[in-house]
Amino acid sequence: MGIDIRLPLGILFLLLGSTLIVYGAVSDASLYRQSLGINVNLYWGVVLLAFGALMFTLSRRGARAEAQAKNIPQSPRSPGH
């Protein structure tokens, strides 16, 4: 039952990451005086995007593995065996 939390987690962080990257790329450099001159939106956005991509990939792989696991026990029961 339920859902594989890695999927919504992955999508949320892909969206958060890209939002921060875009904003970091277009925003004025003077904004970053308070963050010690580091464009934290851009750099941290990249990290969040990478994390989102990882979670998304893992959830896809998990879904494939589950689908395979479901198919194998079904085949012996199928008619003709």
Add this chain to the structure above:
Amino acid sequence: MYAPSFVSADFCEKRVPHRNRIASGWKEPYRVTGIDWLILGLYFAFVLGIGVALKGSMKTSTDFFLAGRAIPAWVAGLAFMSANLGAQEVIGMGASGAKYGIATSHFYWIGAIPAMVFVGLFMMPFYYGSRARSVPEYLRLRFDEKTRGLNAISFAIMTIFSSGISMYAIAKLIQTLHVFDGVFQRLGLSSSWIFDFAILISAIVVLVYTFLGGLSSAIYNEVLQFFLIVAGFLPLSYLGLKNVGGWSGLKATLGPSYTHSWAGMSHANTNRLGVEWFGLAMGLGFVLSFGYWCTDFLVIQRAMAAKSMSAARRTPLIGAFPKMLFPFLVILPGLIAIALPTQPDVPLHARVVVSAQPPGRGIIPIKVDATSGQPMLDKDGKPQLDYDLAVPSMLLHYFPPGMLGLGLTALLASFMSGMAGNVTAFNTVWTYDIYQSYIRPGATDAHYLWMGRASTVFGIAFSIAAAYMANRFNNIMDMLQLVFAFVNAPLFATFLLGMFWKRTTGHAAFTGLLAGTAAAAIHHGLTLPAGAVVGIKGGWLAVTHLYPSEMAQNFWTAIYAWSTCFVVTIVVSLMTRAPEESKLVGLVYSLTPKPEEEPLAWYARPASLAIMVLAGTVLLNIIFW
């Protein structure tokens, strides 16, 4: 989240009642910009989306209250840790970091890790193996109806108040940070409604996702929240640490009393906590910590929802790894906030300086009396610092728009998960242990599922009432928290004897709990922390002993309560008829076959995880000695 409130009880203290907080130590009315709203909006869409996605799979009461016992170990583990990471924790730990320094990490390293290891290795086989649906239900199986009733009713009341305090804290923070001020101004609404609006909106969001998806929804959102807190706070610690010249820079600025966790613990007067090592290790490390992590249904429920015995045992152990490292995310910002040069004029975007208050220390503002607008003074006549603003100040200090939205999202996520944790624990205990047991036994499962949803609604309604009570009558809340502390302190003695000594009887457990609670109250009534006034702080019977700090008094109250419960339970057990052994199989250590180990890689076995996390904790204690 009542158990850790002994550290941050002053979170809700005396900022009440100021609905119209015009005079404030807070200098800049901050305007949340569009990009921040976008990030907040994304998060809320996912929170509610998870609830909607899970709605269809809530078919039985087990789906709703125990997530169908199908949660993977890592998800349950992160939820186990995050359910406790509510309002008092995130704001309170930062505040304590600024006040007490790195010694605050004792609340994690000895105040959580050993207990989390113990519950996973030794207690989970009985909780999960007995198939009890709640902690009070375990007490009925092991002891008797009255012990369950006592625990269920006190727990249900406590969760309502904890979730109310959580809600009050969110609303207060939203008000203090002026999150909605811009929107309210544009709509022409009075800003005095912001508190009510914040209460309403947080209640509705939590209601929607727990009503639809029950415990699964709460657990999945706790996982989202965990990663959001890391995402929001890790850059904060990084920027802050870089700014103050790293750990060595922090040590040079603050001095050894802030940057050592054990040095000076030989005597209460030589460390910032005001506690000696024995009181710390026994009171916090043993009684309070084991009492919370090993018996509180709020966290145990996450492990009971795990998909197998092995997953249930690994749940607290997996949670212990991030728990061990969290001081660097939630305590360190507090230390940095106090170490930064005191700047009366912080360069911030969209800032309007409205007050001419004397500066605080670091970037922490001073506490201002709401009615008079004057700084609040301590007993030496010096202005007090508003430590609860340490973490919010850090967010505003370092984060530009964008990251600030993420930081605020992390804060709100933690508040809501703390609240949802209480709500899901409440609806389960209410439905299974109170409604099904005393009000309407023998109804259909569909009826109890319906009652679960109904109790979610009235649980949240009661929480709202509690939030307003916290806002109006602060002293009542202080008193309630004190009573909860008395009720909780002896609990672990009962569970320890119940699980590991088959001779323990139901009458003894019940008498022991009452005696322990009475001992806590009497000890509190006879002692007083130095500098405190007789009353809510203690000494209301007679002052026979002065403790160097409130924390020391709390720890010793717990030690007396636990010891009394332990001794009384043993004595009464020996005086009453021994329980039938055949009824205790699966509930007591000596009568239960060892749990079968699933074939797991060596590093994923419960014992290996336990050794790794304990070794890591010892190492951290040595590094920050």
